[in-house]
Amino acid sequence: MEQKRCIVVGAGIGGLAASIRMAARNYEVSVLEKNKLPGGKMHQIERNGFRFDTGPSLFTLPHLVTELLNLGPEPSEPTFRYEKLKNVCRYFYDDGTMINVPGNPEDFAREAEIKTGEPAANIINYLNTARERYRSSADLFIFNPLKNLISSARHKKPEELKPLLKVKPLRSMHKENEIAFQSSQIIQLFDRYATYNGSSPFKASSMLNMISHLEHDEGAYFPEKGMYNIVESLYHKALSLGVKFQFETxxxxxxxxKDSITKVIAGNKELEADLVISDVDVNTLYRGPARKLKMPRSVKKPDLSSSALIFYWGMNRTFPQLDVHNILFSTDYRGEFRAIFNNHQLFNDPTVYIFVSSKIVEADAPKGKENWFVMINVPPGTEKTDQEWIKQARENILKKIHRTLKINPREDILFEEIATPKTxxxxxxxxKGALYGNNSNSIWSAFLRHQNKSRKYHNLFFTGGSVHPGGGIPLCLASAAIVEKEINQQ
Ligand SMILES: Cc1cc2nc3c(=O)[nH]c(=O)nc-3n(C[C@H](O)[C@H](O)[C@H](O)COP(=O)(O)OP(=O)(O)OC[C@H]3O[C@@H](n4cnc5c(N)ncnc54)[C@H](O)[C@@H]3O)c2cc1C
Incomplete structure (x- = not known):
């Protein structure tokens, strides 16, 4: 039988996953990628003996990656290895409190009680609720097309849906956390999960409080050779299944x-396709390659997720007070999110995330040194990100590190690279450099998100962080699985 031709546009994590799935289904797959290398937001920088993962650093649900590596006639050589982190994250507060969150809920609850006075039972109850919510909603909201919501729900037993019926979706994440906990530091710790899809805990629905279940219960993981190894492993898997990549295209x-996409044009190349899967941010796609197609309302006036300003610092020494993942919390979290989403400004007391992969992957920095990925959330948009803006943010970050960790890292920075919304x-x-497509700041966000199959064109599909079910590695991988389902049903 003649092989059908599938073109995937973009070799981000969603595009790679879709290419593997379609090749495993015996399609002739070509991936067209504008960059020189695969990965998109998941990229790396190598400089002076240091290696930095430039984008994602928090890795949950690793089985979604291994599932892809096992597709096709021959499972991949097990070159992709990962380990469960002993500690999920270290949280630092300006008053000197440090909560070292271990990888199991009981130890975390004990640590929280010792450090903040929050009764351990409150943490355990909260995580139990998050787990129940996740289990009863994952296949409705994450692993299936949203249009199947009602029919999928019909297949569930009433008791399976019970945890969902208890959710008050109009309540914000923050409001629900305020009701669940006594300690303002624990409230802030759980509020932070809104940033996992670039949203504000003061606006996003309490339904999203289940995100914490993934890290605290299912576990936080890290690939043995760093995050970019996820991309390398998927890329080699795709090649082994016969996927053809055209870079710088x-x-x-x-x-x-009529109702189909017949050709894909890349410069002077013209390729015919039976199926097209786009991994390009839909807000860019409809203003670029798909500008002649009808633009959906959510794309016309996008309500974007946050962006980031990141400094990649090669550090001249090691810092025992830090772990792999570290958060230095703002003293005014509400003010910080107001600055990002309402005032579109830098905030002078930002929450600073410091990720040090060399704590776990020794080869990521020369001996006795560390690779710091230092990130703050900033408004999406590329208009105001000039040198003055970067300088101001850098000062805010250095002051914050000094205030919270009582160290002055200035003299220890050997070199720096910078990522801005513009880059x-x-x-x-x-x-606009938005990390996760549109934000989830409204209870309708999940329903307004761009779907994985075009309504008008029967052979056009969408994967990646800007479409259903959302941004972040696990959801991008889920989007590719949904695309495969949609194509299969067709
Ligand atoms: C700084 C940062 C931190 C993050 N932290 C985390 C984290 O800790 N954990 C987590 O799970 N997620 C995190 N994310 C989000 C995660 O990285 C993304 O959701 C995910 O990588 C997006 O994958 P994607 O499939 O949407 O493709 P993208 O990575 O968006 O890639 C799209 C690809 O399409 C290509 N492309 C675009 N236009 C064209 C065109 N016209 N022709 C051909 N190719 C084109 C691009 O070059 C790119 O390679 C983070 C993101 C960033 C930027």
């Missing part, structure tokens, strides 16, 4: 005829 045009947009095609 930016798609400029999707050509439609994130240029390098990955994310509209």
């Amino acid at each position: 930016a798609v400029t045009h999707l050509v439609s005829e 994130i947009e240029t390098n990955t095609g994310s509209w």
Whole structure:
């Protein structure tokens, strides 16, 4: 039988996953990628003996990666290895409190009680609720097309849906956390999960409080060779299944005829396709290659997720007070989110995330040194990100580190690289540098998100962080699985 041709536009994590799935289904798959290398937001920098993962650093649900590596006639050589982190994260507060969150709920609850006075039972109850919510909703909201919501729910037993019926979706994440906990530090710790899809805990629905279940209960993991190894492993898997990659090939045009996409144009290349799967941020896609297609309302006026300003610092020494993942919390979390989503400004007391992969992957920094990935959330948008803006943010970060950790890292920075909303947009095609497409600041966000199959074109599909079910590695991988289901059903 003649093989059907599938073109995947973009080799981000969603595009790689979709290419593997379609090749395993015996499609002839070509991936067109504008960059020189695969990965999109999941990239790496190597400099002076240091290696930095440039984008994602928090890794949950690793089985979604291994599942892909086992597709096709021959499972991959097990070159992709990962380990469960002993500690999920270290949280630092300006008053000197440090909560070292261990990888199991009981130890975490004990540590929280010792450090903040929050009764351990409150943490355990909260995580139990998050687990129940996740289990009763994951296949409705994450692993299936949203249009199947009602039919999927019909297949569930009433007791399976009970945890969902107890959710008060109009309540914000913060409000629910305020009701659940006594300690303002624990409230802030759980509020932070809104940032996992670039949203504000003061606006996003309490339904999203289940995100914490993934790290605290299912576990936080790390690939043995760093995050970029996820990309390398998937890329090699795709190659082994016969996927053809064309790098430095930016798609400029999707050509439609009646209800199908007939051709994909990339510069002077013209490729015919039976199926097209786009991994490009939809907000960019409809303003670029798909500008002739009808733009959905959520794309016309996108309510974007946050962006980031990141400094990659090669550090001249090691810092025992830090772990792999570290958060230095703002003293005014509400003010910080107001600055990001309402005032579109830098905040002078930002929450600073410091990720040090060399704590776990020794080869990521020369002996006696560390690779710091230092990130703050900033508004999406590329207009105000000039040198003055970067300088101001850098000062805010250095002051915050000094205030909270009582160290002055200035003299220890050997060199730095910087990522801004502008460079994130240029390098990955994310509209305005938004990390996760549109935000989830409204209870309708999940329903308004762009779906994985085009309504008009029967052979056009969408994967990646800007479409259903959302951004972040696990959800991007889920989006590729949904695309496969949609194509299969068709
Ligand atoms: C700084 C940062 C930190 C993050 N932290 C985490 C984290 O800790 N954990 C987590 O799970 N997630 C995190 N994320 C989110 C996660 O990285 C993304 O959700 C995910 O990587 C997006 O994958 P994607 O499939 O949408 O493709 P993308 O990574 O967006 O890639 C899209 C690809 O399409 C290509 N492209 C664009 N236009 C064209 C065109 N016209 N023609 C051809 N190719 C094109 C781009 O070059 C790019 O390679 C983070 C993201 C960033 C930026």
